[in-house]
Amino acid sequence: MDNMITSFPVLEHPAPSFTTSEALEFAKLWFKEALDVSPLVSERDQNFLLTNNKSEKFVLKIANAAEPVEVLDFQNQAMNHMAKQDSSLSLPRACLSLDKKQIHRLELNGDKHFVRVVTYLRGKLLDDLPKNKRNQDLMVSMGRFLGRLDCGLSGFSHPAAGHALLWDLQQTPSLHQHLSHIKDKNNLLTAQKTLDHFQEHIASKFSLLRTQVIHNDMNPD
Template identity: 95%
Template sequence: MDNIITSFPVLEHPAPSFTTSEASEFAKLWFKETLDISPLVSERDQNFLLTNNKEEKFVLKIANAAEPVEVLDFQNQAMNHMAKQDPSLPLPRACLSLDKKQIHRLELNGNKHFVRVVTYLRGKLLDDLPKNKRNQNLMVSMGQFLGRLDRGLFGFSHPASGYALLWDLQQTPSLYQHLSHIKDKNNLLTAQKTLDHFQEHIAPKFSLLRTQVIHNDMNPD
């Protein structure tokens, strides 16, 4: 594989730090009415929950300055595709702004940020459920959901769909550069052997497998 990651800028670059007041101004690109706005927990981007007077909720997403706009468009187009392929599947929908755009560009302190709004999905995080509720039926339901999602994405393509992602198994060779951070010799040896085994026995079989765009981050939070 030629495009092996040697760095991951969106995890190295600081997340956006806009104020609630600034985010409220950004929201006016999508909404004419006054909205309640509150910050949400984010990783590498910055998100705000928007609520209108009808109690409809949306998420304002401000991308990391290092996030390519092509990747954001890829995500939006995947949502648009799924809205047509399986409209009953509960997924966020990309929202059009007042001037019919799904992405707007803003600048702060010389950094460009791309802003989007998507619909908000009500529900509970798996992490917040009591352990006795995390049963087999729930796991089966989650698997069925992912199956429907990936089936709906079958045949979907986008110029950015080959974007190198750290969690892609094809990026396993990029982990070698991080072995130096393992201080325990036994753990280092185990990690080295595991990576070597993967490269020798697993990686050569990638070319034999079918590929398509999938959701690659089903997690409890």
């Protein structure tokens, strides 16, 4: 495909490593009141939990320096769209800063970082639930939630909606370049056959299918 991924910079570039004191300074772009700041587990970005004196919680999100601001705006605009489309759905909301911006740009050691604040959703991770709680009713509820979310996004569009993601099914042909990392010959043969079959019978039909923005990363953690 024309925009086949050859690298994925946001997973290759080191995640931000700001201190809680620095995070507190960033948070002052959004809040005047005193805040408690604590780090959260992050992947390619850096996140901090903010708690004010009313026990209201927010998440300060410091983007990876390799993350395009257009992608962050795409995410924010999707949240803004859903807030209007289905306000009863429990989703994070992008917060306006004191000067009415949803994204601020900061620089440190030559790297630029875009910073946002979103509302915090209370709850438990699926991975943390005991197995007897991960029952059919919960799975059905999760499916309905995703259905409502994706229905709400059906009319949403954004210039960055088509940005390349390695786990997008349309990017499956990009995986050919990584086959050399499979050392077991039988596994390599299986992977080659699977990718070839996908390319011949599925990827060739992509242009015939309907497309829209969806949430494609519901996971247990």
